[in-house]
């Protein structure tokens with residue numbers, strides 16, 4: 001029945017102020033009001049309808065995305081939205097498009113690596129979308145190994161130009177989003193060669209298509225790389241292939257903040273670190289961490305609401321069956337994901353702060369926190385995207401068979417999200433960057449250099465190597481100090497063990513390669529410590545609203561106790577806890593599940609998602625699942641007629657043949 005709230009009883013059980021929790025989730029009242037207003041604006045505009053998008057063939061799907069992205073831009077101009085509001089609108093339109101890369105990477109690359117003059121020239125064009133840009137770094141032969149890229153940019157002093165060239169097949173640019181069919185320009189990463197010397201990778205602004213008729217410019221070969229994983233999903237994006245045949249660009253289109261080439265062809269290195277060339281990746285990794293909580297919370301919202309609607313087994317005397325959310329196994333799979341969504345939200349907020357801080361420092365020529373910012377963005381990107389992709393898939397399974405239907409919203413969410421484990425740095429490769437940072441920190445411990453920030457705990461290494469957990473009863477696991485020490489001791493001991501094993505190798509690089517799997521695990525332990533610590537720090541703030549802080553404490557407990565349970569081997573193996581203490585942690589975890597249970601629906605309501613954004617019959621706010629699933633099935637093109645296309649060609653002859661055989 002329309003208008004009935006099938007989850008009303010669940011909502012009545014809430015022990016906290018949901019409206020206040022909405023503000024905590026959004027980060028501030030301002031953010032909440034902004035998201036609330038813009039998400040409703042998008043949901044109520046038929047121009048942003050998602051109806052039938054998973055059914056469209058690629059060409060129509062792509063054209064539909066072009067229409068939506070252009071319509072979004074039109075609305076942004078008409079409504080005079082600020083940059084912040086416009087970004088929110090694109091987010092709630094919820095369809096990967098070329099604009100993500102234009103705003104998310106092309107513009108940030110020019111801002112981060114262009115000189116003031118270059119920014120003045122290019123940014124106004126990009127802001128008005130008079131040019132559309134993408135980020136062309138990855139090649140057919142190399143993605144992770146940026147230093148291995150092959151595209152060349154050779155300076156020609158005769159004409160004061162760079163010649164951009166793709167010398168081999170493997171040097172073809174491959175993957176950049178927005179490149180295949182839309183971008184007029186790209187920031188292209190190529191090897192800078194001047195006076196016959198190779199100075200490594202640099203960024204160059206290259207025009208690819210005519211601004212008049214959109215044809216590729218002479219010397220440019222460009223197209224789409226083909227269909228990707230999933231129906232609809234990321235196929236709304238034109239990931240592209242690009243080759244250059246001696247394409248000439250003026251010298252001043254080399255992005256010159258980090259290094260310059262003079263009119264005479266002399267290479268000059270600025271006094272900023274070369275790693276700033278990788279700055280766009282640091283920026284985007286930070287945004288990906290913030291985005292992880294959006295994707296995970298969305299899946300969790302669907303699975304939680306559906307788990308309260310769905311009933312299986314246990315009816316007595318004709319009564320109702322049990323809601324599947326009441327099974328402990330369902331809770332043990334679902335509630336840690338709900339807790340992770342909140343944990344990633346808060347670590348995302350903190351990382352944003354860290355990124356802003358490092359950016360301000362860089363502007364003042366203070367590069368001291370750059371290595372930590374790189375390690376944090378790389379590690380947390382890896383940790384949160386892996387957990388989110390796995391979590392979305394788990395939510396699909398938590399919804400049983402119906403989760404496999406596209407109308408559950410989960411298959412498409414997974415297909416759109418899962419490449420986050422690969423793009424912007426393969427997750428294993430990024431963990432190994434964190435491990436390098438950890439090994440460097442451990443090797444410097446005796447040098448008098450005091451570790452600071454997220455690595456400050458290494459400064460207490462002697463204590464952390466010896467201490468033992470003093471937990472005696474299950475509720476002792478609720479003490480923040482007991483938990484933080486457990487995660488610090490585990491991370492420190494795993495890093496030190498790796499460092500000790502590394503020291504047995506004559507060649508450190510050989511040792512690093514041999515021990516890579518252990519090093520990646522040490523990096524995970526360090527990153528989990530960051531997430532746990534930031535959640536605990538968040539709880540030390542003043543959090544208004546009846547019962548809100550208590551619910552967050554429950555979620556925080558579930559997050560760290562679930563990790564402790566899952567990685568028990570690490571905690572036991574490094575000798576910080578005993579098996580008895582591990583078992584007490586598990587007892588406490590079960591108790592927390594029971595505390596969370598009555599609040600589960602309201603905790604996902606606090607995400608404040610519209611039904612339009614969720615795009616899921618199973619996750620509907622009103623829980624009216626079955627009639628809507630039934631209705632949706634009849635909308636499938638296969639059900640447009642009772643007799644299937646192809647019946648006369650294929651099925652009928654088959655049946656006839658069987659009839660003949662039967663008669664024989």
Ligand SMILES: CCCCCCCCCCCCCCCCCC(=O)SCCNC(=O)CCNC(=O)[C@H](O)C(C)(C)COP(=O)(O)OP(=O)(O)OC[C@H]1O[C@@H](n2cnc3c(N)ncnc32)[C@H](O)[C@@H]1OP(=O)(O)O
Pocket residue numbers: 094095096097100101104135137138143144145146147177275276278279281282284287288291370371374416422423424425426429433436
């Ligand atoms: C439905 C939703 C729709 C939309 C929602 C929107 C939400 C927002 C999301 C945005 C849109 C996302 C769309 C997808 C975009 C994907 C774009 C890409 O993939 S683009 C392509 C992305 N591609 C990749 O990510 C490629 C991954 N590969 C790499 O980044 C590098 O090759 C490497 C780091 C692995 C090695 O680097 P290499 O130079 O070979 O070697 P070494 O290791 O020897 O390091 C040397 C030194 O440098 C240091 N350092 C390193 N990095 C950094 C840094 N960033 N900074 C600072 N420092 C850094 C390092 O610590 C070391 O220091 P030290 O020890 O000497 O002190």
Ligand SMILES: Cc1cc2nc3c(=O)[nH]c(=O)nc-3n(C[C@H](O)[C@H](O)[C@H](O)COP(=O)(O)OP(=O)(O)OC[C@H]3O[C@@H](n4cnc5c(N)ncnc54)[C@H](O)[C@@H]3O)c2cc1C
Pocket residue numbers: 101135136137138141142143144145174175176177234239419422423424425426427428429432516
């Ligand atoms: C949807 C999508 C969008 C993208 N958008 C863009 C874009 O806009 N612009 C752009 O430039 N690029 C883009 N990319 C490319 C992306 O950044 C790369 O695919 C990514 O950096 C991984 O590199 P790779 O493909 O070379 O993987 P590979 O490095 O070939 O990875 C293959 C395997 O090797 C392992 N491996 C590699 N090196 C090591 C190592 N040193 N130690 C241990 N294991 C290792 C990896 O863990 C992985 O298991 C996109 C990719 C995708 C999927």
